[in-house]
Amino acid sequence: MVIIETFTDYQIDALKELANIGMGRAGAKLSEVFEHRVTLNVPNVAMVDADKLDSLARKAESNSPIINIIQQAFIGDIEGRSTFIIGGHNFTDLVEILGYEESDAVDERRQKEMLLDISNAVNSACLSGLAEQLTLDIELTNPSIIAFNKENIELKDFFFKQKDQQTHQTLLFEIKFFIKDIDLYCDNIISLKISSLKNLRVALERLL
Amino acid sequence: MEGSGQFTEFSKLLQELSSIGFIILDRRMNVIFWNRFMELHSHIKSNEIINRKLTSFFPDVNEAWLSKKIRSTLVLNNQAVTSWEQRAYLLKLPSTQYSIDDVDFMYQNCTYFPVKNSDNTTIAVGIAIYDVTEIAISQRLLENVTEQALDLQEISTHDHLTGLFNRKFFSDQLVQDVSRCRRLDWGLGLAMIDADYFKQINDTYGHQIGDEVLKELAQRLQRTLRTFDSLCRYGGEEFALILPNVDKQQTLMICERLRECVNQSPIICGQQKIQVTVSIGTARFEKNKSLEEMIAEADAALYLAKHNGRNRVEQHQTK
Structure with missing residues (x-):
């Protein structure tokens, strides 16, 4: 039987606060890597129904008709996955911040590599930001592209399906990532495995 | 120093490792470690390349991209990967697959990871290079066969x-x-x-x-x-x-x-x-x-x- 962990409002607020501190540090590091000012913030930390995740993700980038989604699992003291959502565009902005060549912007394999690159960088920064604050040991696994240049509306069913989850609630961090200079706005959704909620609570209680 | 002594032991082991390519680059992309796998496959001896810039031996590497990758690994302190599916190889090395005549380079998966010194500061970037030529070739064959099978099915059920x-x-x-x-x-x-x-x-x-x-x-x-x-x-x-x-x-x-x-x-x-x-x-x-x-x-x-x-x-x- 699965014991469903819950968090008090106070704990949720604390998590949000810690996440925002973590994102501040992550943003500074990413700014150094991308050589542009990166802003990261956490507008929302909440318990949600696992099966509502997809509608949340779609809402996140609903102003872009074409989107890309890259997913990365993380393992360690707490486990879950990070979903990076980036609007479909011409890739020229990514070319610049990731050190690619101009011609790469139209090469599909390079476009995919850029998506994996940016997702991995942002996810590493965000997760290590979180892990540092909570003194947890987490490691990211390799990213994989689960939607490449897909119509936003096509994404109804397929990408947030989890084999082991029914209608349990899980904890989710909604992170906004943007580089204002080049008009790049992305969303990152970190969702925890239900089985990891206990460890997170323990880590949090240690701090509070 | 005890720590550095241990490091020498480990590095000797890695040096001898001949199934995975193993390189360490400093932040200026100079080679500070080059193992036996690399020597064998690139025909460049460790003493020739150590303290030299990697790209001076491999001019077709996109330097801006690689230096970004190195920098990002150093700053973010994270691991990154490149896959043959998007980038056939990082360093152009000859293929050792005699049985396949139309492949003249080694397909590679690469992992980039921070190398830390004894007080846990990241000082360099390690790159592990895996030879995945066989996987890449099987994948390509599989795609061809699948395509042919689909064609066959089309032919057997459809009027031409x-x-x-x-x-x-x-x-x-x-x-x-x-x-x-x-x-x-x-x-x-x-x-x-x-x-x-x-x-x-x-x-x-x-x-x-x-x-x-x-x-x-x-x-x-x-x-x-x-x-x-x-x-x-x-x-x-x-x-x-x-x-x-x-x-x-x-x-x-x-x-x-x-x-x-x-x-x-x-x-x-x-x-x-x-x-x-x-x-x-x-x-x-x-x-x-x-x-x-x-x-x-x-x-x-x-x-x-x-x-x-x-x-x-x-x-x-x-x-």
Whole structure:
């Protein structure tokens, strides 16, 4: 039987606060890597129904008709996955911040590599930001592209399906990532495995 | 120093490792470690490349990109990977696969990771290079085979000229659809469709034009149908149609629509406008009726349509 962990409002607020501190540090590091000012913030930390995740993700980038989604699992003291959502565009902005060549912007394999690159960088920064604050040991696994240049509306069913989850609630961090200079706005959704909620609570209680 | 002594031991082990390429680069991309795998595959000795810039030995590496990758690993203190699927190789090394003659380089998966000193500060970036040529080649073969298999399936179920299903498919599909309709207690309609005076078209305009007309005819009919109806080329200018889940009235209505979509405007082939019509005979599936009987009934109804003046739909009448 699965014991469903819950968090008090106070704990949720604390998590949000810690996440925002973590994102501040992550943003500074990413700014150094991308050589542009990166802003990261956490507008929302909440318990949600696992099966509502997809509608949340779609809402996140609903102003872009074409989107890309890259997913990365993380393992360690707490486990879950990070979903990076980036609007479909011409890739020229990514070319610049990731050190690619101009011609790469139209090469599909390079476009995919850029998506994996940016997702991995942002996810590493965000997760290590979180892990540092909570003194947890987490490691990211390799990213994989689960939607490449897909119509936003096509994404109804397929990408947030989890084999082991029914209608349990899980904890989710909604992170906004943007580089204002080049008009790049992305969303990152970190969702925890239900089985990891206990460890997170323990880590949090240690701090509070 | 104890720590550095240990490091030397480990580095000696890594140095000897010959199944994975192992490189360490400092922040300026100078090589500070180059293992035996790298020596063997690149034909560059460790003492030649140590303290030299990696890109001076591998000029086709995109330097801006690699330096970004190194920097990002140093700053973010994270691991990153590149896969052969997006980037065939990081460093161009010759392939060692003698059995495959059209591959002249090694496909590589690479992992980039921070290298820390004893007080845990990241000082350099390690790169592990995995030879995945065999995987890449198998993947490519698999893709080719899959493509061929799909082609074969297309050939075995479809008519080459019109792109419609072929007669063999029709026989298999009819068995399936009949058993499904029987199970669900649905009706099923069968129609035989034949182009009128088609021999004259061939004789007048030639077989090439005749083929074009057949293609256009097939497309018009197909466009008029639902996705689960099966339209098949039965022979020369004859088509067979299976209509699952329709009653008698609907069968007639659909066939009337088909007749009209051909009749309404001539088919245009280059300079020629060719008026074509079709005759259609229909039959229905009933319990205790064999598939052969049903086909024979539709054929008889088609004969009747021809006999009664063509460009018309007739249904089989049970006596």
